[in-house]
Amino acid sequence: MDKYTIEGTPKTPSISFDLSSGVLEIKGRSIPENSIEFYKPLVDSLDKYSGAAKAATTVNVQLEYFNTSSSKCILDVFKKLEGIHKGGSAVTINWHYEEDDEDMLEAGEDYQAIINVPFKMVMVAE
Amino acid sequence: MVDVFDIYDKMERNNILLSFKGEITSDLLTSILQIMENKMDNMQEEPKMKKKVYNVLVECLQNLYHHLDEVADTEIDKNRSAIFMIGKTEGKYSIFTGNYILNENITGLKNRLDEVNSLSKEELKEYYKKVLNNGEMSMKGGGGLGMIDIARKTGEKLGYNFLEIDNKVSFFTLNIKITQQN
Numbered sequence: 001m002d003k004y005t006i007e008g009t010p011k012t013p014s015i016s017f018d019l020s021s022g023v024l025e026i027k028g029r030s031i032p033e034n035s036i037e038f039y040k041p042l043v044d045s046l047d048k049y050s051g052a053a054k055a056a057t058t059v060n061v062q063l064e065y066f067n068t069s070s071s072k073c074i075l076d077v078f079k080k081l082e083g084i085h086k087g088g089s090a091v092t093i094n095w096h097y098e099e100d101d102e103d104m105l106e107a108g109e110d111y112q113a114i115i116n117v118p119f120k121m122v123m124v125a126e
Numbered sequence: 127m128v129d130v131f132d133i134y135d136k137m138e139r140n141n142i143l144l145s146f147k148g149e150i151t152s153d154l155l156t157s158i159l160q161i162m163e164n165k166m167d168n169m170q171e172e173p174k175m176k177k178k179v180y181n182v183l184v185e186c187l188q189n190l191y192h193h194l195d196e197v198a199d200t201e202i203d204k205n206r207s208a209i210f211m212i213g214k215t216e217g218k219y220s221i222f223t224g225n226y227i228l229n230e231n232i233t234g235l236k237n238r239l240d241e242v243n244s245l246s247k248e249e250l251k252e253y254y255k256k257v258l259n260n261g262e263m264s265m266k267g268g269g270g271l272g273m274i275d276i277a278r279k280t281g282e283k284l285g286y287n288f289l290e291i292d293n294k295v296s297f298f299t300l301n302i303k304i305t306q307q308n
Contacts, residue, residue, distance in 0.1 A: 010156060031159075031184050033152055033191055065177070067184050068271035075258055100174045103181065103279055110251070114259050126173065 004045045012038055013063060017045055022054030022089065026077075027062045030070040039073035046080040053089035057081070062096035062124070063104070071107070078115045085117045096122045137211075140220075145211040150190045159183060162212065169214075178279055178304055179219050183212070185272045186223050186302065193225060219304040227298040232288050235298070242273050243283045250278045280304050 008014035013028035032038045049057075059081060066074065078093065085091040093115075095108035105121060112119040137145060143165055146158065162183060166176045190208045208225035227235065245253055254274045277284060285301035 010160070031188075033155070033188060065181060065184065067181075067188060068275045069188065071258060071271060071275075098173075101177060102174075103177065106251075110255050110258070114255060 004041065006041075015042055017042065017049075019045065019049045019052075020054075022049075022057040023060075024057070025060045025062075026074075027060075029064050030066040030074070032067075032070070035067070035069040035073045039070075039077060043073075043076055043080060046077065046084070050080065050084045050087060053084050053087060055089060057084060057089045057091045059091065059093045060096065061093065061108075064098075066107075075111065075114065078111055078117065082115050082117050091117045092120060093117055094120045094122050096124050098124050098126055100126070140211075141213045141215045143212050143214055145209070147207065147209045149206045150187065150194055150208050150210075152191070155187050155191060158187060158210070175219075175304070175306060179212075181279055182221060182276050182302060182304055185276050186210070186221055186300070189272050189300075190223055190225055193227070217306055221302045221304070222299065224297055224299040226291070226295045227288070229290070229294060229296055232296060232298075236286075236288070238270065238273060239284055239286050242277045245277070247278070247281065250274060254278060276302055 002019040004015070004017040004019070006012075006015045008028040011029060011032045013026050013030045015027075016025045017023075030038075061074075081091050081093065093111075095111070097104035097108060105123075108119065108121055112121075144158065144161060146154070148154075159180070163176075163180065166179065171179070187210065190210065194206050194208060208223065210224075211222040213220045213222075242250070242253075254271065257271055257274060273284060280302060282303045282305065285303075287299045289297040289299070291297055
């Protein structure tokens with residue numbers, strides 16, 4: 001029951017966060033004009049989850065596009081996950097990118113360099 | 127009388143695919159992005175190029191969207207208006223934007239553009255990470271990441287110009303080129 005979900009739109013991704021199994025999925029496009037407003041509920045639910053985190057937390061990020069305004073919010077989400085990782089839940093971030101999308105791979109590597117959580121770069125065939 | 131043919135002819139000669147002049151709203155951004163996505167699909171643009179153009183378009187248009195407010199709060203209504211054009215010549219895309227800017231903000235913007243233009247690909251990557259991690263997030267935008275991101279993704283210098291209109295405002299134009307990279 002403890003689940004936070006949001007449907008995707010042309011400018012915002014779908015989000016599914018199952019707090020009882022520790023699986024978070026972010027998929028689609030993230031290009032809203034106001035990304036702070038969009039990501040706040042997710043950041044809040046991560047705060048809630050951090051108090052009762054599972055032994056393992058799996059995060060699947062599969063974005064087609066994201067704007068620079070979202071990039072800051074995604075970093076905030078990852079920083080929350082870093083805290084959860086430090087708190088004892090084994091967090092893994094699976095960063096998906098399409099085969100020909102070097103920019104998306106590089107974006108994942110940028111986060112990997114900043115955030116102290118294991119990242120896996122997952123190539124998706126088109 | 128407006129010389130419509132003159133406008134048409136200029137757009138034709140510059141291979142303009144889409145242009146818009148007016149107030150930039152959130153809905154308009156959605157429409158422009160959708161139109162350009164359809165156009166690139168119809169032109170059978172290769173996915174890599176399509177993604178780059180789309181990404182750069184989003185940043186350019188959202189820059190316009192966020193910065194119109196700054197001038198509009200203090201100035202007359204026409205200042206909410208901006209111009210946007212995208213053209214394609216010999217496989218290269220060119221994006222042009224133009225908007226009013228307060229004269230007092232020119233120096234700051236010019237310094238940022240010059241800084242971005244002075245950096246190599248590797249330096250841009252480091253600068254991006256630094257601003258992403260340490261930079262202040264403005265309430266609306268990405269806090270200065272947009273231009274860095276555009277320069278990184280295109281691998282091209284950002285072309286710009288400031289045209290002084292009066293003692294309060296100038297017209298700022300930005301020209302971004304996107305060429306095929308392999």
